[in-house]
Every structure is written in C-alpha cells, then in structure tokens.
Amino acid sequence: MALKIYNTLHSKKEVFFPLRGNEVRMYVCGVTLYDELHLGHARAAVVFDVIRNYLEYKGYRVNYVTNFTDVDDKMIQRAKQLGITIFDLAEKFMNEYFNQMQRLGVRKANYYPRATQHIKEIIDLIKLLEKRGFAYCVNGDVFFRVKKFSNYGKLSHQSLEELFAGARIEVSEKKEQPFDFALWKKAKEGEPSWESPWGKGRPGWHIECSSMAMKYLGESIDIHGGGRDLVFPHHENEIAQSEAATGKIFANFWVHNGLVTMDGEKMAKSTGNFLTLAKALEKYSGEVIRYFLLSSHYRSPLNYSENSLKEASSSLDRVYTLLDRINKEISGATSFKKKIPPKIPPMISKFEELSNKFIQAMDDDFNTPAALSAIFEMVKEANLILEKSISESSRVTLLEVSNKIKKLGSILGVFQGKKEKLNQKTEELLKILIEVRDKLRKKREWDLSDEIRKKLKNIGIQLEDRKEETEWRIQSSN
RNA sequence: GGCGGCAUAGCCAAGUGGAAAGGCAGGGGACUGCAAAUCCUCAAUUCCCCGGUUCGAAUCCGGGUGCCGCCUCCA
Incomplete structure (x- = not known):
C-alpha cells in the first residue's frame, strides 16, 4: 500500500x-x-x-x-x-x-x-x-x-x-x-x-x-x-x-x-x-x-475547549479499561486462572481487517481520526469476546488484540503502558479491603460496602463488582 | 482587497459518486442488591442554502451564505 x-x-x-x-x-x-x-x-x-x-x-x-x-x-x-x-x-x-x-x-x-x-x-x-x-x-x-x-x-x-x-x-x-x-x-x-x-x-x-x-x-x-x-x-x-x-x-x-x-x-x-x-x-x-x-x-x-480534553480522557479510558481487563484475564488475576496455551490458533481475521483499516487510514495522509476509529472497533469486538464465556482460544485472541492495539497505538504514541500503578503494599492493602468488603456484601451490608466503594472512588480507585469477584481499576487522572 | 481552507447528529470527528465510520454526552433495555464496566438499542426523515450534471451526489459543476487562516512575528 x-x-x-x-x-x-x-x-x-x-x-x-x-x-x-x-x-x-x-x-x-x-x-x-x-x-x-x-x-x-x-x-x-x-x-x-x-x-x-x-x-x-x-x-x-x-x-x-x-x-x-x-x-x-x-x-x-x-x-x-x-x-x-x-x-x-x-x-x-x-x-x-x-x-x-x-x-x-x-x-x-x-x-x-x-x-x-x-x-x-x-x-x-x-x-x-x-x-x-x-x-x-x-x-x-x-x-x-x-x-x-x-x-x-x-x-x-x-x-x-x-x-x-x-x-x-x-x-x-x-x-x-x-x-x-x-x-x-x-x-x-x-x-x-x-x-x-x-x-x-x-x-x-x-x-x-x-x-x-x-x-x-x-x-x-x-x-x-x-x-x-x-x-x-x-x-x-x-x-x-x-x-x-x-x-x-x-x-x-x-x-x-x-x-x-x-x-x-x-x-x-x-x-x-x-x-x-x-x-x-x-x-x-x-x-x-x-x-x-x-x-x-x-x-x-x-x-x-475544556470539554474536548474531557472527551479525550473518556475515550482513552475506554481503551485502557479493555486493556486492563485483558491483562487481568491473561495473567490470571481474575477467577480464570488458566495458562495461555501456545498452540491454539487465534481467530483474528476480524482484527486483521481492522488493523488494515488503521493502516489504510494512516496511508491516506495520516488520517489519525479514522485510524483511531479502527482501534475503537477492535475494542468493541474484544469486549464482545469478554462478555461471552472465555475459552482458551479466545484468550489467545484477546492477547493478540491487546498487543495489536498497543502496537498500532505506539505509532500514534498512545495506549502505551500507562499510568499510575499501585505499589505492592498498597495493592495488597486494597485486596484486603476488597476481601473484607466482600464479606460485608455477603451479609448484605450494602450501606457499608457502598461507602467503601464510594470512598475509594473519591481517591480514584473504581471498584467493579462482577459476577465472580470484585475488580478494581485506577481511573485516569484526566 | 488578494490567495487558500472549512461548513456532516447536542458536542468532537471520518467519509469526496452507489444503503451516513468512530468517540463523548444523552434516552431506553440487558446485566447488577445498587453502582461501575460491558453489551443491545434509540438518535443526522434538508450531510449550510439554491440551482445543475447523473440511473444515482454529503461526495462532481455553477451561484450564494457563514466561519477560519495567510497576505506582519507566529507551530
């Protein structure tokens, strides 16, 4: 091309x-x-x-x-x-x-x-x-x-x-x-x-x-x-x-x-x-x-405008939320703790197509908005996979997608690594807090567990109560 | 005044002849104890207006209107 x-x-x-x-x-x-x-x-x-x-x-x-x-x-x-x-x-x-x-x-x-x-x-x-x-x-x-x-x-x-x-x-x-x-x-x-x-x-x-x-x-x-x-x-x-x-x-x-x-x-x-x-x-x-x-x-x-930067921040969050989820999925941080099987062929044709769309957009006088839209379509497809029950092969696909998004993102200089990480002790502390909160939730102590969630949100940590367990993520500092 | 560019949903923004991408915000639904995240769905029945070309135009041509840049240092 x-x-x-x-x-x-x-x-x-x-x-x-x-x-x-x-x-x-x-x-x-x-x-x-x-x-x-x-x-x-x-x-x-x-x-x-x-x-x-x-x-x-x-x-x-x-x-x-x-x-x-x-x-x-x-x-x-x-x-x-x-x-x-x-x-x-x-x-x-x-x-x-x-x-x-x-x-x-x-x-x-x-x-x-x-x-x-x-x-x-x-x-x-x-x-x-x-x-x-x-x-x-x-x-x-x-x-x-x-x-x-x-x-x-x-x-x-x-x-x-x-x-x-x-x-x-x-x-x-x-x-x-x-x-x-x-x-x-x-x-x-x-x-x-x-x-x-x-x-x-x-x-x-x-x-x-x-x-x-x-x-x-x-x-x-x-x-x-x-x-x-x-x-x-x-x-x-x-x-x-x-x-x-x-x-x-x-x-x-x-x-x-x-x-x-x-x-x-x-x-x-x-x-x-x-x-x-x-x-x-x-x-x-x-x-x-x-x-x-x-x-x-x-x-x-x-x-x-002030608003345009807020929009940029929200858009970026959408991608990072996915990347985080995939990362946890792969590393076994969620309840699915299986290893990645090396030999299952990933089903990535849809993603190849979107990847090409990205490249075509960039080939056309560096059309970054169009290129970004291809990334967002990948995000959607990947989210769809995450919504279904995870199989070994879909896990491979997700890993591919995650790598693809980072690779293409590196051309634009976005979606790389990120942002704040908690240090180890803080992360352990947070896990303890989540554990305790889980016990409260089992006892249906909603007021108290909601308060914990709200207060964590105030310091930029978002708790997400999924079916299997509670996940957390750091919200972008804008 | 001269030269150039732009006008697409509430906002941002692709698309330059053949069923109007994507993001943000919003409505409805699913999921949830409630949220969040995610998914589904709704959202432009005049793509600035008026003519023309074409089987067919947001997209081409002509004419308007509005906005912006350059003509002075400026990314």
Missing part, C-alpha cells in the same frame, strides 16, 4: 517516496525560545512525531531534524526584560521544551540545531547568495532580492503582484522591493552580534532553517514541515534562498499542520489567545493532550 501525503507545494495528496533509497530526511521548523509553549506548539510537535513514527513503521529510516530559533527580535527583547542573556533565555525554555515534550510522549529528534551555533554556515550561505546576485547589502543589512527568484510564491500560490495587493508590509527605503527580506541584520547598540563580511550583526529569521536543513540533511530533502502559518513568508522565503543558492529543489514534500484555535480564533502569543502547554499539563496527562491533538486530522483546524 502506498503512503500518500498532502503536499502544500502542489495542493494535493501525492504518493510518497524518498529521494535517496530508504532514508527519509525530514526538517520541521521548531520554536523560538523566548516564551512558554502553548497547545499550538504541542500540536506541531505531536503531528510530526506521529508522521515520523509512521514513516518508520513503513520501513523507512528517518533522519529528523527540528530547530530552535535562539536569536531574533523577540529573544533580544525578552532577554533584556529579564536582565539575562539570550543564551540563558534559550537554555531556560529549551529545558522546558524537552520536559514537556517528554510528557507528551514526543520522541527526540536526531538533531536540534540552533541558529547561534551555525553562524558560520549561515554567513557562507549568504555569501553564496550574494555572489550569485540574489543578495545585496545595504549599510550592514543584507537582503534577499525576491524579484530575481522567478519561482517566488510557488508554495503560497501567490504571485508577487497578488501579494502586493494586500501588502501591509512595512516599507523600508533600504530595500529594493517591499518583499525583499533580511538575510542578515545589522547589530544595533547593545544587541548580541557576530562578525561578518557586512559588519557586526545577526542572521535574519529564514536563513537559519535553510542553512541548518542543508547542513544536516543535504541540499534536497524529503519533507519540510511546520505549522500552516509558516507557509508565508517563512517557508516561501526558505525555498527562495535555498533554491537560489543551490539551483536544486529544496524540499520534495511540504507538510503543514493546521492551527489550534480557542473560541474559534487562532491560538497565538501575540493576541493573548492561548493556553500554555504547562497549564494544560497541570490538569491533564500528556497522553490525554496527545490524544486530543490527534483526534482531528492534522491539516484541519483544531478547536480547544
């Missing part, structure tokens, strides 16, 4: 194949380290984490690079506010980034290049552009000559004329054309700066990505990603710079995730309309947030 990916460059889904053998080289624009992350950043990180996982599942070796912007106007301004250097500022938010990403279950990229650590490469690239006539220096600033790059606008599907029509761009008398953009910015008094052929200064925003992507992944890469809001001007400018410099296609596939909204409006620092990831993580587990982020297609806008 062929994987299709929507390519912003051509506004359609295209069959994916890597440029070079089995290796996929993927660069995703990361964050500027000047402030806290919000759910929008989390979405981009999770989406591309899933894309990477799925590419690996398909058998590709993925070289994944995502950058940190650690010098720009905002960095400088913020550092000044706080009375620290931009390097301290970067350090602080980088630590937060890794911390929170880990909680979201986002795997580490192969490289996290930073602009300030690639000044030499950036200068070299600008020099090359200058040599080829695509860059001009005005008084210590260096700009890219957009007019000379005939393909300008191919990503955002707008011509320069169309862009001019709505131009709100600041007119600078230094620039030859309003859409020319800075490759190198002359240092102002007291700003961090580096020596360059054009005098002291720092890189413009777009150039770092071109330069670092090419350094770590080569002049032509397979996938370049980021949020939709980066299409113009950031990615458009990256294409212009890179392709002007090398004469080669910079990236084969341009992949953009939709934005997270709140009350229907884009989540953004600048407007104050945002929920920080830290805040969200105080209330919900990383997995719940991750599930929420994958509950709609990655290119659609995703509206955050």
Whole structure:
C-alpha cells in the first residue's frame, strides 16, 4: 500500500517516496525560545512525531531534524526584560521544551540545531547568495532580492503582484522591493552580534532553517514541515534562498499542520489567545493532550475547549479499561486462572481487517481520526469476546488484540503502558479491603460496602463488582 | 482587497459518486442488591442554502451564505 501525503507545494495528496533509497530526511521548523509553549506548539510537535513514527513503521529510516530559533527580535527583547542573556533565555525554555515534550510522549529528534551555533554556515550561505546576485547589502543589512527568484510564491500560490495587493508590509527605503527580506541584520547598540563580511550583526529569521536543513540533511530533502502559518513568508522565503543558492529543489514534500484555535480564533502569543502547554499539563496527562491533538486530522483546524480534553480522557479510558481487563484475564488475576496455551490458533481475521483499516487510514495522509476509529472497533469486538464465556482460544485472541492495539497505538504514541500503578503494599492493602468488603456484601451490608466503594472512588480507585469477584481499576487522572 | 481552507447528529470527528465510520454526552433495555464496566438499542426523515450534471451526489459543476487562516512575528 502506498503512503500518500498532502503536499502544500502542489495542493494535493501525492504518493510518497524518498529521494535517496530508504532514508527519509525530514526538517520541521521548531520554536523560538523566548516564551512558554502553548497547545499550538504541542500540536506541531505531536503531528510530526506521529508522521515520523509512521514513516518508520513503513520501513523507512528517518533522519529528523527540528530547530530552535535562539536569536531574533523577540529573544533580544525578552532577554533584556529579564536582565539575562539570550543564551540563558534559550537554555531556560529549551529545558522546558524537552520536559514537556517528554510528557507528551514526543520522541527526540536526531538533531536540534540552533541558529547561534551555525553562524558560520549561515554567513557562507549568504555569501553564496550574494555572489550569485540574489543578495545585496545595504549599510550592514543584507537582503534577499525576491524579484530575481522567478519561482517566488510557488508554495503560497501567490504571485508577487497578488501579494502586493494586500501588502501591509512595512516599507523600508533600504530595500529594493517591499518583499525583499533580511538575510542578515545589522547589530544595533547593545544587541548580541557576530562578525561578518557586512559588519557586526545577526542572521535574519529564514536563513537559519535553510542553512541548518542543508547542513544536516543535504541540499534536497524529503519533507519540510511546520505549522500552516509558516507557509508565508517563512517557508516561501526558505525555498527562495535555498533554491537560489543551490539551483536544486529544496524540499520534495511540504507538510503543514493546521492551527489550534480557542473560541474559534487562532491560538497565538501575540493576541493573548492561548493556553500554555504547562497549564494544560497541570490538569491533564500528556497522553490525554496527545490524544486530543490527534483526534482531528492534522491539516484541519483544531478547536480547544475544556470539554474536548474531557472527551479525550473518556475515550482513552475506554481503551485502557479493555486493556486492563485483558491483562487481568491473561495473567490470571481474575477467577480464570488458566495458562495461555501456545498452540491454539487465534481467530483474528476480524482484527486483521481492522488493523488494515488503521493502516489504510494512516496511508491516506495520516488520517489519525479514522485510524483511531479502527482501534475503537477492535475494542468493541474484544469486549464482545469478554462478555461471552472465555475459552482458551479466545484468550489467545484477546492477547493478540491487546498487543495489536498497543502496537498500532505506539505509532500514534498512545495506549502505551500507562499510568499510575499501585505499589505492592498498597495493592495488597486494597485486596484486603476488597476481601473484607466482600464479606460485608455477603451479609448484605450494602450501606457499608457502598461507602467503601464510594470512598475509594473519591481517591480514584473504581471498584467493579462482577459476577465472580470484585475488580478494581485506577481511573485516569484526566 | 488578494490567495487558500472549512461548513456532516447536542458536542468532537471520518467519509469526496452507489444503503451516513468512530468517540463523548444523552434516552431506553440487558446485566447488577445498587453502582461501575460491558453489551443491545434509540438518535443526522434538508450531510449550510439554491440551482445543475447523473440511473444515482454529503461526495462532481455553477451561484450564494457563514466561519477560519495567510497576505506582519507566529507551530
């Protein structure tokens, strides 16, 4: 089955194949380290984490690079506010980034290049552009000559004329054309700066990505990603710079995730309309947030609401409840204490079908909502089996299903392991409590046994009185 | 103003020509001492509206309406 990916460059889904053998080289624009992350950043990180996982599942070796912007106007301004250097500022938010990403279950990229650590490469690239006539220096600033790059606008599907029509761009008398953009910015008094052929200064925003992507992944890469809001001007400018410099296609596939909204409006620092990831993580587990982020297609806008996270939590619970039940069933924690017979062939055709449905959905431009629905259909089928009397072969099937759900879930980064476990003593204690409660129930002392159940529920332990015995499970902490 | 996208049940969300997935919430039923979990069942007789193409359209075409994004830093 062929994987299709929507390519912003051509506004359609295209069959994916890597440029070079089995290796996929993927660069995703990361964050500027000047402030806290919000759910929008989390979405981009999770989406591309899933894309990477799925590419690996398909058998590709993925070289994944995502950058940190650690010098720009905002960095400088913020550092000044706080009375620290931009390097301290970067350090602080980088630590937060890794911390929170880990909680979201986002795997580490192969490289996290930073602009300030690639000044030499950036200068070299600008020099090359200058040599080829695509860059001009005005008084210590260096700009890219957009007019000379005939393909300008191919990503955002707008011509320069169309862009001019709505131009709100600041007119600078230094620039030859309003859409020319800075490759190198002359240092102002007291700003961090580096020596360059054009005098002291720092890189413009777009150039770092071109330069670092090419350094770590080569002049032509397979996938370049980021949020939709980066299409113009950031990615458009990256294409212009890179392709002007090398004469080669910079990236084969341009992949953009939709934005997270709140009350229907884009989540953004600048407007104050945002929920920080830290805040969200105080209330919900990383997995719940991750599930929420994958509950709609990655290119659609995703509206955050308190309720949407609660729904994500409940949905996740449904899967975990099943996984727990199967686990207990298999391990003999229930009244059925038989061993798994190794040789009985499992009846898994229905589950194979659903597994294929999952893969087909993912093949179709990473359709995670459709993929998740296949998981839920598995959950239902498995529950059906559990409702009937358990046979040896059905026990094998259940084990298969459980493994399948975890395996497929690992692509999405959900349904893995879980969550709190009780320590051994606590678990023994709980069992004693359940035993005693059982005696009460046999004596029909409902008030007291209900009180025990209620109080346990209050601390997050749900008792379920089944026919044979009482089971317990830890409720998700949301 | 220019470019692009979206509009599917109370909510979230798949489906892009042939009987409208899935989740959450809710109603009814089974199970239970009662719950919980689970199962069964109900829930869109206009898939934003109006035309058109077709044997057949949520799905294609044309025209509206509404919302969103980009055109400025932004995941």
